[in-house]
Every structure is written in C-alpha cells, then in structure tokens.
Amino acid sequence: MWNEVGESLRLSMTKMLDQFASLLPGVLALIAALVISAVIAWAFSAILRRSLTGLDFDRRVKQWGFTGLCEWSPGSSPTLLVTRAIAWIIVFVGFLVGVSAFDGALPSQLVNRVFNYLPNVLAAIVVLVAGNIIARFLARSVLIGGVNMHLQYARLLSVGVHWLVTVLAVTIAIEHLGIGGGIIRLAFGILFGGIVLALALAVGLGSKELVSRSLEREASRVSTPSEKEPVGHL
Amino acid sequence: MELDTISQPELEELERVGSADVVIGILDGDSPAGAGGGDGLEATAEARTREALAEFSNPLRAAIVSNNGTHAPAGAEAAGSAPSPVVFSCSLPAHVPGETSQQGIFNAYRKVFAVGGKLGARACGLIASPPRESSCEWIYRLIQPVLNLGFDLVAPCYTRQSMEGLLNRSVLAPLHRALYGEQLQNPMGPDFGVSAKLLQQILRQDSARRRGTDGTTLASIAVSAAFGGCQVCESQLGVRRQRPTDWGNLSSLLAEILGDVFVEMEGRAAFWQSIRGSRALPRFGPPETAPTDAASTPSLDVQGMRESFQLGTQSLQDVWGLILPPTSLLELRRMSRLSKDQFRFPDQTWARVVYDFALGHRLRTISRDHLLRSFTPLYLGWIASYALEIEGAGVTGADAPNENLSKAFEENKSYLVSRWRWPDRFNP
Numbered sequence: 001m002w003n004e005v006g007e008s009l010r011l012s013m014t015k016m017l018d019q020f021a022s023l024l025p026g027v028l029a030l031i032a033a034l035v036i037s038a039v040i041a042w043a044f045s046a047i048l049r050r051s052l053t054g055l056d057f058d059r060r061v062k063q064w065g066f067t068g069l070c071e072w073s074p075g076s077s078p079t080l081l082v083t084r085a086i087a088w089i090i091v092f093v094g095f096l097v098g099v100s101a102f103d104g105a106l107p108s109q110l111v112n113r114v115f116n117y118l119p120n121v122l123a124a125i126v127v128l129v130a131g132n133i134i135a136r137f138l139a140r141s142v143l144i145g146g147v148n149m150h151l152q153y154a155r156l157l158s159v160g161v162h163w164l165v166t167v168l169a170v171t172i173a174i175e176h177l178g179i180g181g182g183i184i185r186l187a188f189g190i191l192f193g194g195i196v197l198a199l200a201l202a203v204g205l206g207s208k209e210l211v212s213r214s215l216e217r218e219a220s221r222v223s224t225p226s227e228k229e230p231v232g233h234l
Numbered sequence: 235m236e237l238d239t240i241s242q243p244e245l246e247e248l249e250r251v252g253s254a255d256v257v258i259g260i261l262d263g264d265s266p267a268g269a270g271g272g273d274g275l276e277a278t279a280e281a282r283t284r285e286a287l288a289e290f291s292n293p294l295r296a297a298i299v300s301n302n303g304t305h306a307p308a309g310a311e312a313a314g315s316a317p318s319p320v321v322f323s324c325s326l327p328a329h330v331p332g333e334t335s336q337q338g339i340f341n342a343y344r345k346v347f348a349v350g351g352k353l354g355a356r357a358c359g360l361i362a363s364p365p366r367e368s369s370c371e372w373i374y375r376l377i378q379p380v381l382n383l384g385f386d387l388v389a390p391c392y393t394r395q396s397m398e399g400l401l402n403r404s405v406l407a408p409l410h411r412a413l414y415g416e417q418l419q420n421p422m423g424p425d426f427g428v429s430a431k432l433l434q435q436i437l438r439q440d441s442a443r444r445r446g447t448d449g450t451t452l453a454s455i456a457v458s459a460a461f462g463g464c465q466v467c468e469s470q471l472g473v474r475r476q477r478p479t480d481w482g483n484l485s486s487l488l489a490e491i492l493g494d495v496f497v498e499m500e501g502r503a504a505f506w507q508s509i510r511g512s513r514a515l516p517r518f519g520p521p522e523t524a525p526t527d528a529a530s531t532p533s534l535d536v537q538g539m540r541e542s543f544q545l546g547t548q549s550l551q552d553v554w555g556l557i558l559p560p561t562s563l564l565e566l567r568r569m570s571r572l573s574k575d576q577f578r579f580p581d582q583t584w585a586r587v588v589y590d591f592a593l594g595h596r597l598r599t600i601s602r603d604h605l606l607r608s609f610t611p612l613y614l615g616w617i618a619s620y621a622l623e624i625e626g627a628g629v630t631g632a633d634a635p636n637e638n639l640s641k642a643f644e645e646n647k648s649y650l651v652s653r654w655r656w657p658d659r660f661n662p
Contacts, residue, residue: 232476
C-alpha cells in the first residue's frame with residue numbers, strides 16, 4: 001500500500017514538474033519578449049526624442065495651440081510625453097507577444113481580444129484629436145467673428161462652442177471604446193441639452209439687456225458710417 | 235498668351251481686326267445697365283473712349299472691353315459723322331458667383347490684357363472706379379504717359395478727403411513704398427494705364443501662376459512693374475466717387491485685400507529684401523482741389539472704433555499672441571488703457587504690427603483667414619487714432635499727410651527682414 005502511495009506522489013510530482021517545465025519556455029519567452037521590447041522601446045524613444053527635439057516639437061505644439069498638452073506632459077515637455085507613450089506601447093506589445101507564447105487557450109483569447117479592441121482605441125484617439133482640432137478652429141472662428149461684430153460676450157460664445165464640440169467628440173470616443181453603453185448616450189443627451197438650455201436661458205433671460213445693448217450698438221454702428229460718407233478704405 | 239477669357243466669335247473678330255493702338259477697359263459696370271453709368275452719365279463706353287482719343291494729335295485705333303452692356307457695336311456711328319476710332323468692342327461675362335470683388339476686377343483686367351496682347355496694343359487703359367463726368371479725361375490721363383512719354387505703368391493719384399483711402403494710407407501705400415521703393419498713392423489702383431511691355435509681363439506671370447495654386451491678383455500689377463524694372467508714374471485723376479462703405483463686412487474686405495498683398499509679398503521676398511529706401515515718382519496732370527463743403531466732412535464713430543480695439547485687445551490676446559511678439563502685445567495693452575485724448579497708435583508700432591501679420595501669414599502660424607480677420611480691431615484702432623490725430627491737427631478736407639507713417643515703415647524694414655529670415659531666432 002505504502003508503495004502505491006509513494007508511486008502516486010511520485011507521479012503527481014512528475015506531472016507537476018512536467019507542467020512547470022512546460023510553462024518555463026513560455027515564461028522565458030515572456031521575459032525575453034519584455035527585455036527585447038524594452039530595448040527596442042528605449043532605442044526607438046531615444047531616436048524619436050532626438051528627432052522631435054531637432055524639430056523643436058515642444059515650441060511647435062505650443063504654436064499650434066495645444067497648450068493643454070504641455071500642461072499634462074511630464075516636465076511640461078510634449079516631446080517627453082510622446083516618447084514615453086510610444087515606449088510604453090512598444091513594451092505593451094512585447095508583453096502581448098510574450099503572453100501569446102504561453103501554450104493555452106486563455107492567453108490566446110486575451111491577446112485576440114486586445115488586438116480586436118485596438119482598432120476601437122485607435123478610432124477613439126483619432127476622434128479625440130480631430131474633435132480637439134475642430135473645437136479649437138470653431139472656437140477661434142466664433143471668437144474672431146464675435147469680436148469683429150463687437151459682441152462683448154464673444155469669448156463666452158467661443159468657450160461654449162469649444163466645450164460643445166469637445167463633449168461631442170469625447171462622447172463619440174467613449175462610444176467607440178464601448179464603455180458605458182446607454183448611460184453615456186443618456187449622459188451626453190443631458191449634458192448637451194443642459195449646455196444648450198443654459199446658453200438659451202443665459203441669452204434669453206440673464207443676458208437679455210446685455211445682448212440687446214450689444215445688438216443695438218451693432219445696428220447703430222453698421223448704419224451710422226454709411227450716412228457719414230465720404231469714408232472709404234481703398 | 236492667355237486667351238481662354240476670349241470667346242471663339244470674339245477671337246475671330248479680333249483676327250479680322252488685326253491690330254489696335256490702345257485697348258480701353260471700362261469696368262465700372264456695377265451701375266445699372268443702360269443707365270450709362272448712373273448719375274445722369276449718358277456717355278457710353280465708346281463715346282467716352284472716342285472723346286478721350288480725340289485729344290491725341292495722331293489718330294488711334296482702339297478696342298473697348300466693357301461690362302456695362304451699354305455700348306453700341308464697334309464702329310457704329312451716326313451717318314455723316316467722322317469714322318469711329320473704335321475697331322473692336324466686347325462685353326464681359328456676368329459676375330461669377332463666389333468670386334471676390336478684387337478677383338472679379340482682375341479677371342476683367344485679364345480679358346482686357348488678352349485683347350491687348352492679341353491686337354498688339356501699345357497701351358491699355360483700365361477704369362474700374364465708379365463713373366464720373368470726367369471719365370474720358372481719366373482715359374486720356376492714364377494712356378497718354380504710356381503712348382507719348384514711354385512709361386510702362388500709370389498709377390492713379392486721386393484727390394482724397396481726409397477719411398478716404400484709409401487702407402491705402404495705413405497699409406497699402408506705406409508697405410509698397412517700404413518693400414518695393416516706389417512712392418505710390420494707390421498701389422492697387424484700381425485705375426491703371428499699362429504699356430505693351432508690362433502687359434506681356436503680367437500675361438506671362440498670370441499664365442505661369444494659373445498652373446500653380448496662386449492666381450494673379452490686383453496687387454500684382456504695381457509689384458510686377460517694380461520687379462520688371464518698368465518705368466512707373468502717377469497721373470492726377472481728381473476726385474473719385476466712393477462706393478458705400480460696408481462696415482459690417484470690413485473683416486472680409488481686409489482678408490481679401492491683405493491676403494493678396496501678403497501672398498504677393500511672399501512671392502517676391504528675394505526681390506524686396508534687396509531694396510533700400512524709396513523714390514518719388516513723376517506725377518502728371520493738374521491737381522484737383524478737394525471739395526470742402528461741410529456735408530462731406532466725415533464724423534466717424536471714433537469712440538466705437540476705440541471700443542472695438544479695446545475689445546480685441548481683451549479677447550484676442552491668445553490669437554495675437556501667436557502672431558505678435560511680446561513687446562507689441564504689451565504696447566497694444568498699454569494703448570487700450572489710454573483715454574480718448576491720449577489715444578494714439580504710434581507709427582512704429584503700427585508698422586511692426588503690419589509686418590508681424592505679414593510674417594504670420596507667411597508662416598501660417600494660424601489659419602490665414604483667422605489671421606487676416608483678427609487684424610480688423612487693430613485697423614479700427616488705427617482709424618480711430620488717425621481720426622483723432624487729424625482732428626487735433628485741424629486738418630480738414632485735404633489729403634492729410636502720412637509721410638511719417640511711410641517713413642516708419644521704411645525704418646522698420648530691417649525688423650521685417652530679420653524676422654522674415656530668422657523667424658525663430660529674432661523674436662523681440
């Protein structure tokens with residue numbers, strides 16, 4: 001009997017060691033993938049940092065008007081932010097490659113799901129970037145147009161337009177990521193409707209006199225000079 | 235040769251005519267058709283041309299391009315009268331939707347130039363100002379220096395009220411003088427006399443540019459003359475009727491005109507960077523005295539313009555901060571706090587602001603349309619300052635001097651050249 005017990009223990013030990021031994025290549029492959037990806041990430045980020053510094057990327061980002069990006073960046077340097085982001089993406093891809101080296105259904109499914117999800121993440125990033133650019137462009141157009149129309153609240157309008165477009169872009173991006181589902185749509189409807197209603201109330205009630213004074217001044221400005229010719233620009 | 239603006243029947247007619255000495259473009263057609271230019275002006279384009287050509291001692295053959303649709307077929311005259319000098323006439327197509335007014339004028343000019351090139355004309359007279367009783371004199375004064383004195387470009391010199399030609403006074407004339415070294419009152423006309431040499435030069439340039447992205451514009455004519463080493467003079471044309479000022483659309487006007495000027499400036503950068511100083515140009519014709527009746531003395535809403543400037547200074551700091559250096563921004567902020575009595579736009583600051591906008595346009599720091607439209611509050615600030623200045627100096631009715639401003643543009647040209655060459659390194 002003791003012989004049978006000893007045999008069972010030996011078999012289970014052998015089985016466990018076999019299984020551990022079968023995992024070992026996967027673990028080693030994971031470590032190797034992480035080390036290689038870290039080296040690639042380090043080399044790539046060094047090259048990228050040098051190129052971006054050469055292109056004066058930090059100053060250009062400020063010049064393009066992405067001042068918010070500068071504030072978020074480590075050391076207020078968008079170059080650092082971009083290079084670190086790229087490096088971590090490379091390390092993450094290396095990790096996924098390493099995980100897929102494990103011989104098993106679960107890691108494969110995880111990797112498949114991550115790779116299937118990647119297009120959504122990319123689409124969300126594109127939507128956010130495009131939304132930000134459009135929001136800035138429209139906000140600036142409204143601001144300049146408002147100032148040229150002598151509207152005292154041009155800045156308020158501009159900020160309103162900027163937030164409307166930004167909220168819209170963020171909602172689309174979140175929907176692409178598949179987070180929240182119906183709640184996001186509902187929240188967006190409430191938020192968007194709330195902003196529009198607030199603006200309408202502000203213009204209709206709170207700023208009624210301000211708006212009427214501004215519009216009166218605008219109307220009188222447009223009509224007055226034409227009666228006071230000769231004034232000409234060319 | 236750019237002949238795509240001439241229709242096939244017109245081309246056949248031009249072949250039949252062969253040649254002409256002058257081509258006259260009467261492009262004042264925004265007056266009602268059939269009214270002969272409105273305001274009781276009954277003379278047609280052909281009659282005006284005939285009257286102008288009668289002042290020359292030798293007979294001249296003329297072609298007319300008109301857009302008022304009132305002229306009779308070429309050569310039509312009353313029985314028994316002298317043969318008409320007009321050998322060819324055609325009218326322009328209707329205004330193209332979406333075309334700006336300046337581009338519309340130049341497209342009309344293009345047709346005149348194409349007809350002139352085809353007929354081998356020695357001179358082209360172009361009139362785009364609203365018609366006056368003296369339009370025939372204008373034709374004579376614009377083509378006579380070309381035909382008799384050998385000039386290549388005759389630019390207009392109008393008798394102006396103190397508040398007329400404000401964009402010319404503030405930007406166009408001083409900028410042209412500083413960049414290209416020629417003291418012109420109206421570098422963008424719109425009334426010009428052009429020689430065959432300059433005509434061919436403009437047609438060649440237009441043909442080349444139309445293959446690219448930028449078209450030739452009204453701003454190109456005087457610049458082409460300067461660039462080509464042409465002989466340029468001015469002709470006194472007297473009082474010019476002003477079209478009503480559309481103050482509500484001022485930013486579009488500024489964007490259109492300054493956009494063309496800055497594009498031209500960018501294309502000729504190597505040329506103007508080598509020019510130092512400026513020279514006065516010969517001016518022909520008797521000067522006309524400006525009417526000084528009280529009704530024509532303008533009283534602008536200076537306070538409103540100052541408020542526009544102040545609003546711009548408060549709200550557009552983010553936009554201007556991308557175009558103007560910190561010293562200019564500080565100066566503008568200081569100005570916005572001045573009282574009405576003290577409010578002045580210093581000539582040096584104004585010159586640098588204009589140069590900085592030209593540079594911003596070239597660098598595409600922000601959308602070009604945004605950049606040009608954000609110039610409007612600054613321009614209104616300059617007008618307010620100018621109105622207060624001439625009011626304080628007691629200048630009325632006359633062509634107020636802007637020599638100091640032109641000199642400021644010339645003095646600050648080195649600033650422009652430095653920033654143009656090293657926009658990153660030279661940022662005071």
